Amino acid sequence: MPEPELFETLYAQRAIRRFKPDPVPKEILERIIEAATHAPSGGNRQPWAFVVVTDPAKKERIAEWYHEGWVGMYASDPNRPRNAVYRSAEYLAEHMAETPVLIFPCIAAGGGRRPSFQTGSSIYPAAQNLMLAATALGIGTVITTFHMRREGEVKELLGIPDDYVTACMIAMGYPAEGERFGGAGRRPASEVTYYESWGG
Amino acid sequence: MPEPELFETLYAQRAIRRFKPDPVPKEILERIIEAATHAPSGGNRQPWAFVVVTDPAKKERIAEWYHEGWVGMYASDPNRPRNAVYRSAEYLAEHMAETPVLIFPCIAAGGGRRPSFQTGSSIYPAAQNLMLAATALGIGTVITTFHMRREGEVKELLGIPDDYVTACMIAMGYPAEGERFGGAGRRPASEVTYYESWGG
Numbered sequence: 524m525p526e527p528e529l530f531e532t533l534y535a536q537r538a539i540r541r542f543k544p545d546p547v548p549k550e551i552l553e554r555i556i557e558a559a560t561h562a563p564s565g566g567n568r569q570p571w572a573f574v575v576v577t578d579p580a581k582k583e584r585i586a587e588w589y590h591e592g593w594v595g596m597y598a599s600d601p602n603r604p605r606n607a608v609y610r611s612a613e614y615l616a617e618h619m620a621e622t623p624v625l626i627f628p629c630i631a632a633g634g635g636r637r638p639s640f641q642t643g644s645s646i647y648p649a650a651q652n653l654m655l656a657a658t659a660l661g662i663g664t665v666i667t668t669f670h671m672r673r674e675g676e677v678k679e680l681l682g683i684p685d686d687y688v689t690a691c692m693i694a695m696g697y698p699a700e701g702e703r704f705g706g707a708g709r710r711p712a713s714e715v716t717y718y719e720s721w722g723g
Numbered sequence: 724m725p726e727p728e729l730f731e732t733l734y735a736q737r738a739i740r741r742f743k744p745d746p747v748p749k750e751i752l753e754r755i756i757e758a759a760t761h762a763p764s765g766g767n768r769q770p771w772a773f774v775v776v777t778d779p780a781k782k783e784r785i786a787e788w789y790h791e792g793w794v795g796m797y798a799s800d801p802n803r804p805r806n807a808v809y810r811s812a813e814y815l816a817e818h819m820a821e822t823p824v825l826i827f828p829c830i831a832a833g834g835g836r837r838p839s840f841q842t843g844s845s846i847y848p849a850a851q852n853l854m855l856a857a858t859a860l861g862i863g864t865v866i867t868t869f870h871m872r873r874e875g876e877v878k879e880l881l882g883i884p885d886d887y888v889t890a891c892m893i894a895m896g897y898p899a900e901g902e903r904f905g906g907a908g909r910r911p912a913s914e915v916t917y918y919e920s921w922g923g
Contacts, residue, residue, distance in 0.1 A: 526728040529859045533758050533852055538767075557912040558733050562851060563866050567738075567808055567908070572915045581919065608767050641868045643843020644850070644891050648866070651762060651848035652733055655855075659729045666763050666848070668841045682921035691844050708767070712757040715772045719781065721882035 527659040536655060537707035538608075539663025540615035542696030546577065547624050551660060558656035559628070562649035570631040571649055574681050577624055584680055586620035588673035589692070596669060615665065615694065623696035626653065627677070629687040638688060646690040653693060663698040666691050727859040736855060737907035738808075739863025740815035742896030746777065747824050751860060758856035759828070762849035770831040771849055774881050777824055784880055786820035788873035789892070796869060815865065815894065823896035826853065827877070829887040838888060846890040853893060863898040866891050 527535075556573050564570060576582060593616035597603060615622075630646040632638045654664040670677050670692050677689060698704070717723050727735075756773050764770060776782060793816035797803060815822075830846040832838045854864040870877050870892050877889060898904070917923050 526730060528726040529729045529732040529855060530726060530758065532729040533761050533856065536761065536763070538763060553912060553916070556916050558730065560909045560912045560915065561733050561736065561907065563736070563738060563854070565868070566804075566812075569910055569915070572917060572921075573912075574917045574921060576919060578919050604766075612766075638840045640838045640840060640843055640888070641871060641891065643840055643847050644866055644868055647843050647847030648851035648854075650844070651851040654763070654848075655729060656733065666844055668765070668844055671841060681919075682923075684921065688840070691841065707761065709760045710769055712753060712760045712773075715760065715769070716753070716756050717772060717774045717881075719776060719778050720880075721772075721774060721884065723882075 532655055532659045535704040536658045537704060538611070538665040539698050539702050539704075540611045540665050540694070541699035541702050542622055542663060543699055544621065545623065545697050547662060547695060547697070551662070552624065555653055555656040555660070555662070559649040559653035562652045564645035564649070568645065570645055572629045572687060574627040574629060574683065575624060576627070576681065579620070581680060582622065582625060583620045585625060585670065585677060588676055589619045589667070589670050590616050592669035592672040595672060616669070619694065622694040624694075626693045626695060627681065627683070627689045628653070628691060628693070629683055629689050632686055632688045643690065650691055650693060657695060658704060661697065662695055663702060663704075664693050664695045666693050668692070732855055732859045735904040736858045737904060738811070738865040739898050739902050740811045740865050740894070741899035741902050742822055742863060743899050744821065745823065745897050747862060747895060747897070751862070752824070755853055755856045755860070755862070759849040759853035762852045764845035764849070768845065770845055772829045772887060774827040774829060774883065775824060776827070776881065779820070781880060782822065782825060783820045785825060785870065785877060788876055789819045789867070789870050790816050792869035792872040795872060816869070819894065822894045824894075826893045826895060827881065827883070827889045828853065828891060828893070829883055829889050832886055832888045843890065850891055850893060857895060858904060861897065862895055863902060863904075864893050864895045866893050868892070
């Protein structure tokens with residue numbers, strides 16, 4: 524099988540939220556996480572860890588907390604959009620327990636403090652590598668943060684130590700029938716690119 | 724020219740901090756930034772903008788502030804490492820003005836508040852796409868945050884509005900003689916991967 528190309532994969536990535544029940548083989552997960560660890564991090568400190576959850580009972584608990592976060596932060600917002608992204612996200616919130624794999628990229632936070640905005644520069648590139656590697660291998664992913672309201676419970680359930688925080692939750696699996704890669708709608712880059720100064 | 728492969732590019736990426744003086748053609752910059760805009764963002768809101776700086780006078784100012792940040796946050800730390808990464812970062816801090824291109828990925832922050840840690844999930848994946856696309860095209864990059872101490876001045880110089888913040892600064896150019904892609908040292912993924920719970 525030929526290796527997938529970089530630009531093809533960058534353009535193929537889109538949020539996939541409906542999955543087949545098939546498990547993702549462990550050797551595939553290892554390859555995906557190894558790709559994640561090749562991302563940059565400040566001072567090459569590699570402050571990350573990746574917690575992979577496939578256990579049905581654990582996924583069930585996380586799914587409850589996730590749904591609560593979804594309702595509290597999004598579904599109850601009177602100004603929420605009612606578009607295809609919303610409906611797809613709603614489907615995921617109601618079926619999270621059926622997702623084959625949940626991965627929590629974690630970062631060492633130091634002293635239990637909430638890390639700063641720019642600390643994310645040492646973990647979200649790794650999360651993106653992880654999703655790109657999955658995409659290249661035909662595995663759908665979506666990055667979410669609706670578990671954050673219940674992050675304490677999630678960390679306790681998974682035994683994540685006090686000095687680490689979860690950066691996000693990546694739901695993952697082979698795309699369900701009818702899901703597709705590519706074609707994610709984006710504004711033209713020219714509208715968000717400025718030369719030399721804002722507006723330029 | 725055959726398209727570069729995804730995994731090859733993920734493994735080729737490493738911090739490049741010494742550049743040839745050659746400019747990066749505008750059509751290449753456009754392709755790189757378009758790749759960035761295909762990254763995921765919360766609710767597909769695409770809250771980003773990219774400010775590209777090549778103007779020598781502006782780079783000179785930014786280089787001064789960057790050097791100040793470097794000294795204050797790193798070079799003056801008595802526990803700093805004295806390894807190859809340090810020396811390479813020191814070189815960059817002293818030669819930033821000569822870097823052909825500086826790109827500031829910015830994110831809408833809302834009300835001038837400092838965005839939260841997890842807000843980074845909507846901008847750093849785009850920064851990573853940008854760096855991967857550059858790598859695939861033979862252009863070296865390094866992601867840095869030492870300008871943050873002087874972010875207010877940087878924003879003023881570049882006309883970045885109050886309701887946006889810079890997520891990082893990406894220095895970019897064709898690698899100088901002796902610089903190479905690939906071979907970035909990383910701990911084995913197996914040491915940072917846990918199944919079902921921490922330590923598992």
